[in-house]
Amino acid sequence: MQAKLSGFISAIQQATTLDGLQSVIIGLRDHLGIEHVIYHSVNSTGQQYAVLTYSPEWVDRYLAEDYARIDPVLQGCFRRFHPVNWKTLDWSGRAQRMFLGEALDAGVGNQGYSVPIRGPNGQFAMFTVSHRARDATWEKFTGEHVADLILFAHFVNQRALEIEGGHDLNVMRSLSPREIDVLTMLAMGLNRAQAADSLAISEHTFRTYVESARFKLGANNTTQAVARAVAEGLVLI
Amino acid sequence: MQAKLSGFISAIQQATTLDGLQSVIIGLRDHLGIEHVIYHSVNSTGQQYAVLTYSPEWVDRYLAEDYARIDPVLQGCFRRFHPVNWKTLDWSGRAQRMFLGEALDAGVGNQGYSVPIRGPNGQFAMFTVSHRARDATWEKFTGEHVADLILFAHFVNQRALEIEGGHDLNVMRSLSPREIDVLTMLAMGLNRAQAADSLAISEHTFRTYVESARFKLGANNTTQAVARAVAEGLVLI
DNA sequence: AAGCCCCCCATCATTTTCGGGGAGTTGCTT
DNA sequence: AAGCAACTCCCCGAAAATGATGGGGGGCTT
Structure with missing residues (x-):
């Protein structure tokens, strides 16, 4: 055989x-x-x-x-x-x-x-x-x-x-460590305030990262950005 | 060998x-x-x-x-x-x-x-x-x-x-087809109104599915529910 | 040294979502 | 025939997220 x-x-x-x-x-x-x-x-x-x-x-x-x-x-x-x-x-x-x-x-x-x-x-x-x-x-x-x-x-x-x-699939998008952090927190179910707090940055800064990550991932909104990051393995839950 | x-x-x-x-x-x-x-x-x-x-x-x-x-x-x-x-x-x-x-x-x-x-x-x-x-x-x-x-x-x-x-593994979360639909739409970046529209259901019905999916997945919010569903392969983007 | 990316912070008005209720139909399983 | 899960629809006020703008400092690469 x-x-x-x-x-x-x-x-x-x-x-x-x-x-x-x-x-x-x-x-x-x-x-x-x-x-x-x-x-x-x-x-x-x-x-x-x-x-x-x-x-x-x-x-x-x-x-x-x-x-x-x-x-x-x-x-x-x-x-x-x-x-x-x-x-x-x-x-x-x-x-x-x-x-x-x-x-x-x-x-x-x-x-x-x-x-x-x-x-x-x-x-x-x-x-x-x-x-x-x-x-x-x-x-x-x-x-x-x-x-x-x-x-x-x-x-x-x-x-x-x-x-x-x-x-x-090879056109791998790369996110900065901080961008990955914010998406990870969101994927874990924290809201912006909690997440920003636990990363020890202001909520506004937090937002900035989300925005830039969203832009890099070509996502319409936060949810899609998180979904994409998770699907691509950039964010491990 | x-x-x-x-x-x-x-x-x-x-x-x-x-x-x-x-x-x-x-x-x-x-x-x-x-x-x-x-x-x-x-x-x-x-x-x-x-x-x-x-x-x-x-x-x-x-x-x-x-x-x-x-x-x-x-x-x-x-x-x-x-x-x-x-x-x-x-x-x-x-x-x-x-x-x-x-x-x-x-x-x-x-x-x-x-x-x-x-x-x-x-x-x-x-x-x-x-x-x-x-x-x-x-x-x-x-x-x-x-x-x-x-x-x-x-x-x-x-x-x-x-x-x-x-x-x-036995307590495998199973989502109903409709629940998967709503999470999929959200993962694709639509907002509730658009998503509900494209599924031809009311926005409120849409919400009901999101809620029940969120409950089944043990998620705190919509974003986490979507992230989990994606991570577990229940939702394909 | 210039350019680029990463890190951090801010405001305000507008839009969207959340959470808490309630109600009715179908259809499969037992 | 009853039970259960899935599917559909509705209101409202509070809470959260977004969009559109700003700003400054640090570090690496060219």
């Missing part, structure tokens, strides 16, 4: 379009002998795109019904770090209806294993393998491939980020 | 304390034949802890001087998804003084390779290997071990999350 694995990773890294990634993913699916491989990403502007082997009908249905809101896989991945076996999720209520009533018919496997992936600026993605199999079989399969799947997930996401994302 | 790798991963998974992780990490360092292995985590409440092989003096110095603010490794990792070779970072200005003037003396290797890791709730961590070596040697070493390092990073972080506190 090891040789094959690095082969797939090379292939991933040579892909220059999402279609290219799709081909690699299909190759991977066939190699693993399973039914579905899905890579699904939500980027920082809230736009999402996916590279998958589901039927277009099911994808349309999923989007139209806004199943993302009730999908236990998505919810589960979002709050976990380690990959998650679908069997361990909570499939009650609406989720059950979605799964038993529609997803299975649409060709989604009864078993699944999803790797959560997080990138800079709040990017979130999932790399999923799905199949029709018995619990024990699936347990064995996933157990043997955890490491490989984590690596695939990483490299697919890395490539997808390179393909999709403009590298305007 | 493959056999060794899974051995280390098993060892990681058997660790029950951060000290246990430390032992595994030292074993890993010796096995790789390098000088330092560092795992450093920051969660969304700003608490940080580390498992590392640096001298306590250097760690104290780093914390006391708040070097996290100017450390290009931290900054660079926060903006990237893929592991980063220290050589590719911007080591000018204060960072240079820190590195040449103190870090090297403190035993930090001249070469380094850091894997960024992101978990739920805005958790952020780095897994770093550092060594004294020439560029070509280091290039070769890291090239050969990228995949392994990514995997180590993953499993160390997974274990550290389990050890440090699975409890606060």
Whole structure:
């Protein structure tokens, strides 16, 4: 497997379009002998795109019904770090209806294993393998491939980020230490008076820093300035 | 290496304390034949802890001087998804003084390779290997071990999350879709009137959502609520 | 030495937000 | 059928933030 694995990773890294990634993913699916491989990403502007082997009908249905809101896989991945076996999720209520009533018919496997992936600026993605199999079989399969799947997930996401994302993230804005201080205090929930006090400067001075930080960050108001600073990692809460 | 790798991963998974992780990490360092292995985590409440092989003096110095603010490794990792070779970072200005003037003396290797890791709730961590070596040697070493390092990073972080506190992850704050909407608008820099307008709800309704989101997030004011939501990845800007 | 950025301080009128109340509908879950 | 969470709408006075202006001193870089 090891040789094959690095082969797939090379292939991933040579892909220059999402279609290219799709081909690699299909190759991977066939190699693993399973039914579905899905890579699904939500980027920082809230736009999402996916590279998958589901039927277009099911994808349309999923989007139209806004199943993302009730999908236990998505919810589960979002709050976990380690990959998650679908069997361990909570499939009650609406989720059950979605799964038993529609997803299975649409060709989604009864078993699944999803790797959560997080990138800079709040990017979130999932790399999923799905199949029709018995619990024990699936347990064995996933157990043997955890490491490989984590690596695939990483490299697919890395490539997808390179393909999709403009590298305007590199235009790092720099704030002065004091500007970072004031934004940090605000992000911690202090009001101007408290914050200025705890930095031992006048409220007016405090305001000056907020203004200049706001200007540098191209923000309309304090809240946006704080949000941007937090999102860019300039301010750690 | 493959056999060794899974051995280390098993060892990681058997660790029950951060000290246990430390032992595994030292074993890993010796096995790789390098000088330092560092795992450093920051969660969304700003608490940080580390498992590392640096001298306590250097760690104290780093914390006391708040070097996290100017450390290009931290900054660079926060903006990237893929592991980063220290050589590719911007080591000018204060960072240079820190590195040449103190870090090297403190035993930090001249070469380094850091894997960024992101978990739920805005958790952020780095897994770093550092060594004294020439560029070509280091290039070769890291090239050969990228995949392994990514995997180590993953499993160390997974274990550290389990050890440090699975409890606060369970009380994962979940915001309703509308609450996320209002915070998103605010994070984008609109004021209440504009935001309410663009969501096609009354300003007062808008306020109600902000209030309930603020309550759920345990925030003192709107700015903090937005900052927390952004930091935890609930709101994408 | 000039220019630039960082650090600090101030006023006033205007706009925006906050905090404290209260009320009604839908829709899912149990 | 009841409960609960989410969604929608409203008032008002007090408190806070903003915008538009000023000012001065210190330190690094060119």
